[in-house]
Amino acid sequence: MPLMPVKFNLQKRVKLAQGLWMLYWVSVIVGILIFSLGIFFKVELRKRSEMMDNSESHLVPNLLILVGLLTCGFNAFGGKVCHDSLDPMKFAKWKPMLKQYFMAGLGFNVVLLVVALLCFLMQFSVYLTLADGLKYSIRFYKDTDTPGRCFMKRTLDMTQIEFRCCGNNNFRDWFEVQWISNRYLDMSNDEVKDRVLSNVDGKYLMDSVPFSCCNPGSPRPCIQHHLTNSSAHYDYDLRSEELNIWTRGCREALFSYFSYMMNSIGALVIFTILLESADMAGLKYLTTSLEAMADPENPECESEGWLLEKSVKETIAEALGKVKALVKPNQVQEGGEAPAT
Amino acid sequence: MSLGRVVLTPSDRRSLARVLVLLNWVSVVTGAVLVLVGVYLWVELWRWEVVLSEGVVWAVPAVLVWTGLTACVVNLTGARLCLDAADVNRFLRWKLAMAPYVGVSLLLTAGVLLVAALCLVAAARLDGALEAGLSAAMRRYKDWDRHPGLKSRLDLLQIHMSCCGNVRYQDWFRVQWVPDRYLDRSDPGVRARLSSNVIGQYLSDSVPFSCCDPASPWPCPQTHLRSSPAPHFRSLAQSSRSLGLWGRGCREALETHYSSILHHISLIAVGVWAFEVRHAHNAPCR
Numbered sequence: 001m002p003l004m005p006v007k008f009n010l011q012k013r014v015k016l017a018q019g020l021w022m023l024y025w026v027s028v029i030v031g032i033l034i035f036s037l038g039i040f041f042k043v044e045l046r047k048r049s050e051m052m053d054n055s056e057s058h059l060v061p062n063l064l065i066l067v068g069l070l071t072c073g074f075n076a077f078g079g080k081v082c083h084d085s086l087d088p089m090k091f092a093k094w095k096p097m098l099k100q101y102f103m104a105g106l107g108f109n110v111v112l113l114v115v116a117l118l119c120f121l122m123q124f125s126v127y128l129t130l131a132d133g134l135k136y137s138i139r140f141y142k143d144t145d146t147p148g149r150c151f152m153k154r155t156l157d158m159t160q161i162e163f164r165c166c167g168n169n170n171f172r173d174w175f176e177v178q179w180i181s182n183r184y185l186d187m188s189n190d191e192v193k194d195r196v197l198s199n200v201d202g203k204y205l206m207d208s209v210p211f212s213c214c215n216p217g218s219p220r221p222c223i224q225h226h227l228t229n230s231s232a233h234y235d236y237d238l239r240s241e242e243l244n245i246w247t248r249g250c251r252e253a254l255f256s257y258f259s260y261m262m263n264s265i266g267a268l269v270i271f272t273i274l275l276e277s278a279d280m281a282g283l284k285y286l287t288t289s290l291e292a293m294a295d296p297e298n299p300e301c302e303s304e305g306w307l308l309e310k311s312v313k314e315t316i317a318e319a320l321g322k323v324k325a326l327v328k329p330n331q332v333q334e335g336g337e338a339p340a341t
Numbered sequence: 342m343s344l345g346r347v348v349l350t351p352s353d354r355r356s357l358a359r360v361l362v363l364l365n366w367v368s369v370v371t372g373a374v375l376v377l378v379g380v381y382l383w384v385e386l387w388r389w390e391v392v393l394s395e396g397v398v399w400a401v402p403a404v405l406v407w408t409g410l411t412a413c414v415v416n417l418t419g420a421r422l423c424l425d426a427a428d429v430n431r432f433l434r435w436k437l438a439m440a441p442y443v444g445v446s447l448l449l450t451a452g453v454l455l456v457a458a459l460c461l462v463a464a465a466r467l468d469g470a471l472e473a474g475l476s477a478a479m480r481r482y483k484d485w486d487r488h489p490g491l492k493s494r495l496d497l498l499q500i501h502m503s504c505c506g507n508v509r510y511q512d513w514f515r516v517q518w519v520p521d522r523y524l525d526r527s528d529p530g531v532r533a534r535l536s537s538n539v540i541g542q543y544l545s546d547s548v549p550f551s552c553c554d555p556a557s558p559w560p561c562p563q564t565h566l567r568s569s570p571a572p573h574f575r576s577l578a579q580s581s582r583s584l585g586l587w588g589r590g591c592r593e594a595l596e597t598h599y600s601s602i603l604h605h606i607s608l609i610a611v612g613v614w615a616f617e618v619r620h621a622h623n624a625p626c627r
Contacts, residue, residue: 144558157555161500180560211550211561216496219485221519222550234525 002306003315008289009302016289017085020282024079027275028072034272035068037265044261050155051254052126052133060122063115064265071272074108077101078279085286098287105280112273119266126258130251134168141210142181157212165253166213166246171227173249178203179210209245218243281307358426365420371613372412375453378606379405385602389502389595391494392478396470398463398599401456405606408449408456412613415446450617457610464603471592475507482549483520496551504594505552505587512590517542518549552586559585 008016042061049056081098084090137156143149160166167173185192185204195204207228214222223244226232289305308315349357383402386393422442425431478495481488499505506512524531524543534543553561 142560153558154556161555181558184559211553212555214550216493216500216551219489219492219520220523224550234523234528 002304003308003311005304005306006285006289007302008285008305010300013286013289013303014086016282016286017082020279020286021079021082023275023279023282024075024082027075027272027279028079030268030272030275031068031071031075033068034071034265034268035065037268038062038064038068041261041265044258048159048254050133050152051137051159051250052129053136055133056129057122057125060115060118060262063118064269067112067115067269070108070111071276074105075276075279078283081283082286085290091290095287095291102280102284105276109273109276112269112276116266116269116273119262119269123255123259123262126262127251127255130254131168134251134254138168138173138179139177141177141179144181145183157210159250159254160210160212160246163250163253163257164215164246165248165250166209167249168251169249170247171209171213171245174209174213175205175207175228178205180204213245215243215246220244354426358423361423362420365416365423368416368617369413369420371616372409372416374609375409375412375456375613376406377409378609379403379409382602382606385599389494389498391491392474392498392591392595393470393599394474396463397459397466398470398603401460401463401603401606404456404459405610408452411449412453412617415442415449418442419446446617450614453610453614453617457607457614460603460607460610464600467596467599468592471595472507475591479507479512479516479518482516482518485520496549498591499549499551499587502591502594502598503554503587504589504591505548506590507592508590510548510552510584510586510590513548513552514544514546517544519543519545548586554585554587557585561585 038061041064042058045052045056045058045061078101081091081094081101084094137152140146140149140152141156142153144153182204187193187196192204195206196202199205206225208225209227211222211224214224220243223233223236227245228238230236230238284307285305287305289303292303292305293301310318379402382405386399386402419442422435422438425435478491482492482495485492521543524535526532526535531543534545535541538544550561
């Protein structure tokens with residue numbers, strides 16, 4: 001008993017072929033979209049790679065680029081088959097490839113599912129990479145004369161300005177590192193000497209943040225030094241002063257940016273899976289209704305199209321049997337010999 | 342004796358009409374391009390309108406949009422006309438409209454050229470408008486109550502355009518940019534500064550944080566830029582580059598930015614004009 005049979009006359013077949021052809025081209029455009037989003041994601045990761053200590057994983061964008069190209073090719077082929085389906089001469093050359101095409105389609109859907117899962121799960125890896133990377137960035141902020149780290153200051157400043165954030169978890173991360181290079185410190189000054197001697201590592205620590213933490217939207221000119229000392233500035237209470245510097249940490253800011261991107265791409269991939277399933281179902285109906293025509297010379301005749309030749313259980317049992325036959329060919333041979341003797 | 346007389350067979354006329362219809366559609370596209378360019382210019386001007394609130398340059402987007410729309414309408418009519426030219430019966434309807442149509446398209450062609458000239462004039466007049474706008478904005482920087490948001494827009498301008506002050510960073514030394522409510526009048530230092538000038542303004546040798554250049558290795562000392570710096574800094578060279586501030590003034594930065602946009606727009610307008618002139622000979626349609 002075929003699964004979900006539907007009767008088709010000529011008009012219905014033509015309509016199905018036309019609608020399916022448009023659907024295939026929509027799928028090609030979606031494939032191009034996935035490809036471009038993969039490239040965009042890769043470029044964004046590269047741009048922020050200094051914040052992630054150059055150790056970020058490019059697995060997801062590379063997979064997206066590959067999957068995007070495969071989707072385009074796959075659906076372009078399907079569209080061509082649709083286009084030729086109503087001409088028996090042209091359709092005849094595609095007929096032998098259809099079975100493999102459907103199997104490939106099934107496999108491709110599984111790959112898409114894996115890619116969607118990766119989009120959602122790799123966010124954890126991005127979070128951890130950001131946490132580590134930002135820690136190093138803040139530590140190396142002052143090393144503008146060390147080769148390989150010359151641009152860390154500029155990159156971190158521009159990231160803090162662009163993403164409106166300060167520090168790793170929050171602005172207090174800046175209090176724990178020396179972010180002013182020794183080159184710019186006047187070591188003969190008493191105050192400087194006191195600060196350097198006040199901690200074990202001999203670092204010049206202070207309760208100040210770089211200028212890039214300043215919020216331009218604050219009505220007050222930016223207070224970046226002596227942040228924890230309420231009496232250092234006129235009319236300043238550190239507990240109520242909200243707008244002066246960015247309070248959000250850069251890890252949270254960057255993570256929410258990448259997380260939004262990865263969630264959107266994951267949703268698009270799931271939509272592509274649904275689209276591909278609809279494409280394959282439609283093509284199956286079209287091809288089976290064409291093959292089931294009683295009189296191939298007369299296109300006006302009615303025919304029946306179905307999704308599967310037998311019910312789901314029987315199809316799965318048949319497929320398992322074929323797999324077993326492939327895996328153990330010797331047993332079949334022995335069984336054949338036994339009755340002879 | 343008519344000028345440029347050519348004898349055409351019916352099939353020649355049909356293919357000529359087809360070519361002219363295509364050219365008219367391309368002109369519709371160029372008209373749309375003018376409209377888009379006008380909208381883009383308006384958005385760019387509105388982005389920094391805090392320092393450029395008036396000037397000839399604000400008339401340019403409106404002129405571009407109207408010229409573009411007129412070009413679209415005229416060329417759509419032309420396309421329709423040429424489409425009907427192939428059929429004698431339908432063409433008779435258009436006979437009366439021919440003369441006004443030719444007149445309007447000639448005016449349009451001249452108008453596009455005027456738009457290009459207007460862009461160049463606006464670019465030349467930018468300097469004065471920017472000077473006035475920037476001085477006013479810098480004076481109002483501290484007045485958050487009367488001009489809320491002006492401070493943040495000016496800060497964002499300095500950050501995005503990589504500039505500081507009107508002509509150079511020292512312009513900030515001549516205005517009071519710290520609001521009065523954050524000045525401790527009981528402090529002798531503050532009182533000294535307030536009494537040091539006629540108007541009683543708090544002038545200091547410091548600049549806002551938005552003047553800081555992230556690419557500089559200096560951690561940006563904003564205060565004590567003229568005298569000896571904050572105690573922990575070594576003495577600094579006087580050029581603003583090594584101070585870690587933006588080297589150029591906002592007037593220069595904005596002028597370069599807008600002039601280049603206006604010059605590109607006038608080039609596009611000249612290109613559109615040249616294209617219009619080449620196919621303005623709709624006489625063969627008659």
